[in-house]
Amino acid sequence: MLAALIGCPGNSAEKGEATKDGAARPAESADSGAAAKGMAGMNMTAPDSGAAAGTQVTLTAGQIRHGGVAWQPVTVGTAAAVVSVPGQLVPNEDRTARLGSPASGRVIAVRSRPGDRVARGQVLVTLQSPEAGGAQSDYAKAQAELTSQRAQATYAKSARARAERLLALKAIPRQDYERAVADDELAQSAVAQAEAELNRARSSAEQLGAIGSANGEIALKTPLAGVVLARTAVPGTVVEAGAPLVVVTDPATLWLTINAPEALAGAFRPGAAVSFRVPAYPREAFTARVDAVGAGLDPGTRTLPVRATVDNRSGRLKPEMLATVMAAGGPQVSAAIVPDAAVQMLKGKTVVFVARPGPNGSATFTRREVEVGSRTDGRAAILEGLAAGDVVVTTGAFAVKAEFEKGSMPKMEM
Numbered sequence: 060m061l062a063a064l065i066g067c068p069g070n071s072a073e074k075g076e077a078t079k080d081g082a083a084r085p086a087e088s089a090d091s092g093a094a095a096k097g098m099a100g101m102n103m104t105a106p107d108s109g110a111a112a113g114t115q116v117t118l119t120a121g122q123i124r125h126g127g128v129a130w131q132p133v134t135v136g137t138a139a140a141v142v143s144v145p146g147q148l149v150p151n152e153d154r155t156a157r158l159g160s161p162a163s164g165r166v167i168a169v170r171s172r173p174g175d176r177v178a179r180g181q182v183l184v185t186l187q188s189p190e191a192g193g194a195q196s197d198y199a200k201a202q203a204e205l206t207s208q209r210a211q212a213t214y215a216k217s218a219r220a221r222a223e224r225l226l227a228l229k230a231i232p233r234q235d236y237e238r239a240v241a242d243d244e245l246a247q248s249a250v251a252q253a254e255a256e257l258n259r260a261r262s263s264a265e266q267l268g269a270i271g272s273a274n275g276e277i278a279l280k281t282p283l284a285g286v287v288l289a290r291t292a293v294p295g296t297v298v299e300a301g302a303p304l305v306v307v308t309d310p311a312t313l314w315l316t317i318n319a320p321e322a323l324a325g326a327f328r329p330g331a332a333v334s335f336r337v338p339a340y341p342r343e344a345f346t347a348r349v350d351a352v353g354a355g356l357d358p359g360t361r362t363l364p365v366r367a368t369v370d371n372r373s374g375r376l377k378p379e380m381l382a383t384v385m386a387a388g389g390p391q392v393s394a395a396i397v398p399d400a401a402v403q404m405l406k407g408k409t410v411v412f413v414a415r416p417g418p419n420g421s422a423t424f425t426r427r428e429v430e431v432g433s434r435t436d437g438r439a440a441i442l443e444g445l446a447a448g449d450v451v452v453t454t455g456a457f458a459v460k461a462e463f464e465k466g467s468m469p470k471m472e473m
Contacts, residue, residue: 116462120420126458130414130422133395135447136440146317146335146382148369150288154309158279160298161267164188167276169294171305175287183305184279184292192275194264201257208246208253215239215246285309288378313369313376315347317384318362326386327352327365335382342409344385344431345369345376394440398453402431402439403460411445412452412459424452424459 118128168185171177222239225231264270268277285307292304315335319327327333327349334344347367356363369376401411409431412424429444445451452459 115423115425116459117417117421117423118459118462123420123422123455126455128422128452128455128458130412130450130452133397133441133445133447133449133451135393136396142323142386144317144319144323144384144386146315146384148313148337148376148378148380148382149316150306150308150310150378151312151314151368154283154285154312155288156282156285156307157303158183158281158305158307160186160300160302160304161277161279162186162188162190163297163299164191164275164277165297166292166294166304169290169292171287171290173287173290177281177285177287177307179282179284180280182278182280183287183307186277186279186298187275188267188269188277189275191264191267191269191277194260194267195269195275198257198260198264198270201253201260205250205253205257208249212243212246212250215243219243279304281305281307283307283309308378310374310378311370311372313371313378315367315369315382315384317365317367318357318360319365319386321356321361321363323386324356324363327363333367333384333386335384337376337380337382339377339380340375342407343404392442394442395445395447395449396438397441397445397451399437399439401451401453401456402429402441403456405460405463411441412456414450414452424462426463427451 118126122128164186165188166184167187169183170181170185171183177183219239219242222231222236226233226236261270268279269275286309287305288308289306290304291302292298298304315333317327317333329349329352331349332346333349334346336344347369349365349367351366353364397411403410403412405426408428410426411429413427415423415425417423427444427449430442431439
């Protein structure tokens with residue numbers, strides 16, 4: 060499928076400026092003041108609901124002014140065609156945690172299911188492991204040993220102080236004083252060694268997730284908040300060290316992976332924006348920003364690996380979705396050029412609103428389904444649905460869209 064990258068925006072009438080053929084936004088007539096004044100009233104009279112519910116809606120001059128609606132003729136420019144390149148959405152590995160078993164043991168509890176939202180630090184899986192039991196025992200012994208060595212160090216310190224006083228009174232030989240000093244220094248060294256052993260035992264227990272638990276239990280906690288993407292842990296099963304158990308990812312961003320053919324290797328640059336579509340939303344184009352381009356081609360497929368980051372805060376896109384990516388590289392084609400704001404989504408379809416000015420500053424708007432190519436510098440290339448000379452809404456299109464969604468626009472009178 061061909062799409063288009065804008066090459067020539069063409070000339071168009073300025074917003075709000077009248078043109079000779081009357082295509083730009085019209086000046087309000089003397090009667091439009093009454094219509095605008097009526098927007099603040101409470102007595103409502105609905106216009107022709109049949110037209111509004113179909114493909115057309117008519118707005119008065121006051122409604123046009125209130126919604127900031129303006130229109131102008133489309134222009135036809137020369138655009139570079141683009142070709143479709145297959146891609147796939149995958150989890151953002153920088154925001155994904157793959158939790159595995161830190162030691163061999165038995166799964167005794169699983170507290171998560173695929174699709175569950177989890178908070179950072181939440182326990183997802185609990186295991187029971189002899190290795191964890193040994194680590195907990197070593198930690199407890201190290202704590203007890205440190206307590207014992209500190210007590211001995213306290214006694215040795217007081218004995219040294221007493222020997223110093225007795226030596227000053229010449230009540231003990233100097234040899235006894237030196238022995239007390241050596242015992243004190245030896246006790247301090249033993250304390251330092253016990254502290255180091257305690258730190259080692261604590262680190263080992265923490266790596267196994269055995270701190271704060273008993274009976275050899277291991278609590279696996281997620282290091283980030285997100286959604287459980289996959290879970291292979293099953294209660295009662297025995298797992299080996301390193302066995303995958305749960306995958307958690309933050310779906311706010313996804314990666315779009317692309318294998319670009321050799322002929323299109325120059326079409327992708329770090330920092331460039333690319334557009335793509337997915338089968339779930341065939342009429343809607345999404346954007347991603349390229350953040351990594353392979354240093355060389357894959358020798359087997361002769362393709363260039365490209366990765367782009369997708370903003371997915373809406374949560375509509377899912378990992379492992381297939382995508383069709385638009386890439387430059389085709390011949391020059393003609394396309395109707397319109398501002399980005401002119402293109403709207405209405406009932407799942409991509410449309411623009413064709414304007415036909417009426418009497419007294421009113422206008423009738425017809426929704427027209429279009430096929431949009433690429434979007435560049437705030438302008439969109441329309442591949443199908445428009446022709447040169449068609450007059451489309453360029454600003455205030457959202458207000459016109461609202462009228463179609465409501466089916467009718469109440470006309471207010473004082």
